[in-house]
Amino acid sequence: MSITTGDFRQRVTVQTLAEKKRKREPIVTLTAYDYATARLADEAGVDLILVGDSLAQVMLGYDSTLPVTMDEMVHHARAVRRAVHRALLVVDMPFGSYHAGKHKALENAVRFVKESGAEAVKIEGGLSRVPLIRRIIGAEIPVIGHIGLTPQSVHRMGGYKVQGKTVDAIDALLADAAALDDAGVSALVLEGIPREVATRISRQVATPTIGIGAGPDCDGQVLVFHDLAGLTFTSPAKFVRRYCDAGELISAAIRSYGDDVRSRAFPADAESYHLPRTAQDAQKAALGATQATSSARQKQAKS
Numbered sequence: 001m002s003i004t005t006g007d008f009r010q011r012v013t014v015q016t017l018a019e020k021k022r023k024r025e026p027i028v029t030l031t032a033y034d035y036a037t038a039r040l041a042d043e044a045g046v047d048l049i050l051v052g053d054s055l056a057q058v059m060l061g062y063d064s065t066l067p068v069t070m071d072e073m074v075h076h077a078r079a080v081r082r083a084v085h086r087a088l089l090v091v092d093m094p095f096g097s098y099h100a101g102k103h104k105a106l107e108n109a110v111r112f113v114k115e116s117g118a119e120a121v122k123i124e125g126g127l128s129r130v131p132l133i134r135r136i137i138g139a140e141i142p143v144i145g146h147i148g149l150t151p152q153s154v155h156r157m158g159g160y161k162v163q164g165k166t167v168d169a170i171d172a173l174l175a176d177a178a179a180l181d182d183a184g185v186s187a188l189v190l191e192g193i194p195r196e197v198a199t200r201i202s203r204q205v206a207t208p209t210i211g212i213g214a215g216p217d218c219d220g221q222v223l224v225f226h227d228l229a230g231l232t233f234t235s236p237a238k239f240v241r242r243y244c245d246a247g248e249l250i251s252a253a254i255r256s257y258g259d260d261v262r263s264r265a266f267p268a269d270a271e272s273y274h275l276p277r278t279a280q281d282a283q284k285a286a287l288g289a290t291q292a293t294s295s296a297r298q299k300q301a302k303s
């Protein structure tokens, strides 16, 4: 199942990301989880579309990313694949899919490539992930790293907290970034870390950095589509910029539809199908005859 054409001239590849870092051109990244939004993102010129495991929360209503399964990720990634013709398509490895050994991790990464047309996979974590990341890259699957506030580590972190605020924590992040860079990741997501630390990492590593809550000095930025569009039900994090209030727009549209159905303003005659004129006349005549018969019967019944 692949809709990719094999013609890479117009497409964003992992080489394009490296080139963009060299040319200091910001990499525009956005999450998408379904055909419609992925198509809008691709047509709007987004460089990298991520089927993030955040879909657990924004699409499936779970309260963290932990429960989402490989099957659920594949299901959404396949829909996104059908819509994306230009952007690089990256799929998140969900919690549990790479924690049970290198072999299982590789099997799951291969599954994303084969079943959903992923062009790269994203894995959370630093130094400790290097052996399995090398194994996946060795199997010709590009990997995107992800360090800082890694939502799959919510229990270890004791909540969704900004990381890298002490000297030791900053040193650990710098070491993670250097190790992933050395392992050959194609990009590195920096989430929820102080701007100053993200700037240091972005300058230190050759791989492009993509920030979310990491300040403006990263080589690119990523937002969750539902945050950008105002489709979330809790107050947004500090780093979120809402570019529209689609939630309010959609609610107002649904309320208007309900009002129109209740008042019979919807559907109008123009929104109805019609028989051809001759058949309409025959139907009117038949309706007239039915009405005449039924009123005659009513009169009979009363007398």
Ligand code: KIV
Residues within 6 Å of the ligand: 031, 051, 052, 053, 054, 055, 092, 189, 191, 212, 222, 223, 224
């Ligand atoms: O799952 C996701 O949406 C992500 C981004 C926030 C980077 O990992």
